[in-house]
Amino acid sequence: MDTRPIGVFDSGVGGLTVVKQIMKVMPHENIVYFGDTARVPYGTKSKEAVTKYSKQNVRFLLSKGVKAIIVACNTASSNSIDALRDTFDVPIFGVVVPGVEEALLSTKNKKIGVIGTPGTVRSGAYEKMICEKDGEMQVFTKACPLFVPLAEEGWTDNEVSRQAAKRYLDELVEKGIDSLVLGCTHYPLLKRCIGTTVGDAIKLVDPAKATALRVMHFLGERNQLNQEDAEGKKQFYLSDSTDTFQFVCEKALKFPYQPQIIDIERY
Amino acid sequence: MDTRPIGVFDSGVGGLTVVKQIMKVMPHENIVYFGDTARVPYGTKSKEAVTKYSKQNVRFLLSKGVKAIIVACNTASSNSIDALRDTFDVPIFGVVVPGVEEALLSTKNKKIGVIGTPGTVRSGAYEKMICEKDGEMQVFTKACPLFVPLAEEGWTDNEVSRQAAKRYLDELVEKGIDSLVLGCTHYPLLKRCIGTTVGDAIKLVDPAKATALRVMHFLGERNQLNQEDAEGKKQFYLSDSTDTFQFVCEKALKFPYQPQIIDIERY
Numbered sequence: 001m002d003t004r005p006i007g008v009f010d011s012g013v014g015g016l017t018v019v020k021q022i023m024k025v026m027p028h029e030n031i032v033y034f035g036d037t038a039r040v041p042y043g044t045k046s047k048e049a050v051t052k053y054s055k056q057n058v059r060f061l062l063s064k065g066v067k068a069i070i071v072a073c074n075t076a077s078s079n080s081i082d083a084l085r086d087t088f089d090v091p092i093f094g095v096v097v098p099g100v101e102e103a104l105l106s107t108k109n110k111k112i113g114v115i116g117t118p119g120t121v122r123s124g125a126y127e128k129m130i131c132e133k134d135g136e137m138q139v140f141t142k143a144c145p146l147f148v149p150l151a152e153e154g155w156t157d158n159e160v161s162r163q164a165a166k167r168y169l170d171e172l173v174e175k176g177i178d179s180l181v182l183g184c185t186h187y188p189l190l191k192r193c194i195g196t197t198v199g200d201a202i203k204l205v206d207p208a209k210a211t212a213l214r215v216m217h218f219l220g221e222r223n224q225l226n227q228e229d230a231e232g233k234k235q236f237y238l239s240d241s242t243d244t245f246q247f248v249c250e251k252a253l254k255f256p257y258q259p260q261i262i263d264i265e266r267y
Numbered sequence: 268m269d270t271r272p273i274g275v276f277d278s279g280v281g282g283l284t285v286v287k288q289i290m291k292v293m294p295h296e297n298i299v300y301f302g303d304t305a306r307v308p309y310g311t312k313s314k315e316a317v318t319k320y321s322k323q324n325v326r327f328l329l330s331k332g333v334k335a336i337i338v339a340c341n342t343a344s345s346n347s348i349d350a351l352r353d354t355f356d357v358p359i360f361g362v363v364v365p366g367v368e369e370a371l372l373s374t375k376n377k378k379i380g381v382i383g384t385p386g387t388v389r390s391g392a393y394e395k396m397i398c399e400k401d402g403e404m405q406v407f408t409k410a411c412p413l414f415v416p417l418a419e420e421g422w423t424d425n426e427v428s429r430q431a432a433k434r435y436l437d438e439l440v441e442k443g444i445d446s447l448v449l450g451c452t453h454y455p456l457l458k459r460c461i462g463t464t465v466g467d468a469i470k471l472v473d474p475a476k477a478t479a480l481r482v483m484h485f486l487g488e489r490n491q492l493n494q495e496d497a498e499g500k501k502q503f504y505l506s507d508s509t510d511t512f513q514f515v516c517e518k519a520l521k522f523p524y525q526p527q528i529i530d531i532e533r534y
């Protein structure tokens with residue numbers, strides 16, 4: 001048994017959808033969350049910038065004595081996970097591999113859509129990994145840069161988000177996909193709007209749950225799960241104070257939080 | 268005569284609309300522009316974060332030997348200009364004062380609308396300054412956080428931006444304003460969409476031109492204008508590479524650029 005916390009970081013608040021899934025499958029785990037709200041978003045920034053920021057985030061989480069780290073941000077998972085694993089000894093999990101595995105289980109016609117930030121789409125991580133696993137797969141990607149600010153504005157299902165979804169997603173629907181990977185941790189917040197736009201025939205794949213399960217299996221195999229009776233403690237750290245965090249935290253996690261602000265540039 | 272460059276900084280690319288106005292009224296001035304594309308946007312961040320970043324930006328521009336600095340970002344102008352003036356000796360100009368003066372000249376019915384980022388609106392800088400100049404003025408403010416990502420997506424006048432504009436601006440129109448300050452340097456890029464939404468009876472006030480004129484008068488009075496015959500040289504620096512910069516630069520300035528990437532956290 002290992003009672004050390006699991007570290008989770010995201011560019012901002014989107015990673016809370018991953019925390020929610022960890023809490024579901026591993027309710028006894030202590031969690032340290034870091035949201036880089038001072039430098040959000042990552043999705044429109046270069047690979048170099050995202051990797052630099054991600055390294056600082058890992059160093060911060062290591063200072064909290066974590067036993068494993070989840071990169072809850074798709075942009076960082078797609079662009080920086082190799083650099084992180086090369087640099088640090090701690091087990092590091094991204095969201096792309098679990099998302100890919102879910103998508104492969106979901107599709108029947110071998111046509112998969114992937115939506116994400118410009119940085120995630122530019123990296124090519126999803127299509128590369130999907131096609132490595134099954135060369136017959138067809139993958140259609142689309143960057144949806146406005147979905148993050150829409151989620152942060154709380155416009156998760158109104159006429160603005162629906163118009164934006166239509167503009168982004170119609171071309172994927174026309175390709176005949178039967179599964180659509182929500183390749184950004186913010187996007188589950190827009191699930192209803194996205195689902196209405198693409199229709200019931202297309203299954204939405206959220207990598208968050210598969211990511212939590214993957215980490216659970218990893219820790220279980222090594223006898224590192226926290227088996228204390230109490231519910232795990234949660235610590236939230238941000239690099240800047242923000243109203244959005246409170247909004248999403250209450251919406252996604254449905255419990256009060258007490259984030260502490262830290263200076264991430266020092267790590 | 269003083270041939271040193273004018274320094275301009277913005278959170279990202281929006282300040283290019285200010286550069287455009289400087290080029291119009293002072294074509295011989297050399298300009299050093301810094302866009303903090305690694306940490307954009309400022310508008311959703313705290314006063315503390317914006318002030319810290321702004322100080323780093325000023326230090327960088329001072330390292331380029333500038334004779335004056337324009338804070339082309341409304342969020343930084345509203346939240347951080349006093350701190351900057353307290354810290355540095357160089358003349359520093361914001362965009363709020365010129366915007367306020369333009370609005371006072373524009374309004375006939377003394378009802379002024381101001382739109383900006385959450386950070387600008389939260390600061391209260393515009394209404395405070397307008398009401399100090401004329402206590403009879405009524406000021407109505409509205410944060411429009413989606414306008415910046417819409418401008419950066421290039422969706423300056425489509426059904427998504429028009430729906431968003433309607434949602435943000437209808438309440439200001441109902442207040443009976445006759446002038447609307449575009450209190451964010453990105454917003455002039457959405458001018459047509461905003462103008463269509465509020466109608467011809469409401470005059471749009473863009474602080475960029477008034478800011479350029481104010482700096483011209485200041486330098487002229489001190490005999491510090493550059494009176495060389497040649498067109499001024501432009502140097503562009505960014506803290507991260509971004510496609511958006513190229514897009515907006517070509518759209519707003521209509522000339523090729525060659526931005527250099529610097530590590531702003533070192534300043």
